[in-house]
Amino acid sequence: MADPSFFEKVYEVVRQIPYGRVTSYGAIASYLGSAGSSRMVGWAMNSSHGTETYVPAHRVVNRNGVLTGKHHFGGPNVMKQLLESEGIKVNNDQIVDFKKHFWNPATELKY
DNA sequence: TGATTGACCAACT
DNA sequence: CAGTTGGCCAATC
Numbered sequence: 533m534a535d536p537s538f539f540e541k542v543y544e545v546v547r548q549i550p551y552g553r554v555t556s557y558g559a560i561a562s563y564l565g566s567a568g569s570s571r572m573v574g575w576a577m578n579s580s581h582g583t584e585t586y587v588p589a590h591r592v593v594n595r596n597g598v599l600t601g602k603h604h605f606g607g608p609n610v611m612k613q614l615l616e617s618e619g620i621k622v623n624n625d626q627i628v629d630f631k632k633h634f635w636n637p638a639t640e641l642k643y
Numbered sequence: 644t645g646a647t648t649g650a651c652c653a654a655c656t
Numbered sequence: 657c658a659g660t661t662g663g664c665c666a667a668t669c
Contacts, residue, residue, distance in 0.1 A: 538665060557651050561664080567652065568664035574650035575666065594651065601650030 538569060542576040543583060545637050549591045552619045553635035554627060556595045563637040574601060590614040597630030 536544075541564050549555055561570040573592065580587035590611045594600045602611040602625060612622045621628040 558653090561651080566664055568662085570651035570664080571649060572651090572665050575648095577650060579667080589650080592650085599650090604650055 538564065538572050539576040539579060542573050543580060543585070543587050545641065546577075546580075546587050546589065546592055547585065548637075548641055549588055549635055550640075552633065554591045554593055554597070554615070554620060554630065554633045555635045555637060556593060556597075558595050559634075559636055559638065560592070563641070577601065578604060591618075591635075593627060593630075597627040597634075599625045599627075 542560055545560050545563065546555075557570040557573040558567055560573050561567050577587065577589040577592065580589055589601070590605060592601075599611050599615075599622065602608050605611045605614070612625065615622050615627065620633050627633060
């Protein structure tokens with residue numbers, strides 16, 4: 533797309549998250565150029581259900597590594613199960629060793 | 644069409 | 657230390 537919107541950029545970044553890795557809304561937003569748009573990342577995930585390509589929104593958590601949007605996956609346990617299914621341990625809705633599983637698009641993906 | 648909200652983050656009071 | 661405010665873009669009322 534010659535002029536991709538914020539949403540489309542978010543989708544592409546989230547899709548490029550490798551298996552067993554997670555990232556934060558702020559990291560994506562900051563990578564796109566605006567840390568204040570972190571809310572839009574979450575909103576984009578909400579819209580990701582209507583996209584043709586699947587978006588691993590369960591790999592996206594807030595800056596604390598907490599599963600803030602777990603309720604939006606159709607159930608409060610779905611997101612946790614998905615992460616654990618990828619080898620990521622989740623305790624009390626919080627990712628264990630979040631820093632180790634953290635995938636920074638600005639560093640890994642960069643361009 | 645204007646106002647409000649939304650899965651956030653950071654700074655200020 | 658905790659509560660409030662500003663900021664960002666897009667969708668819904």
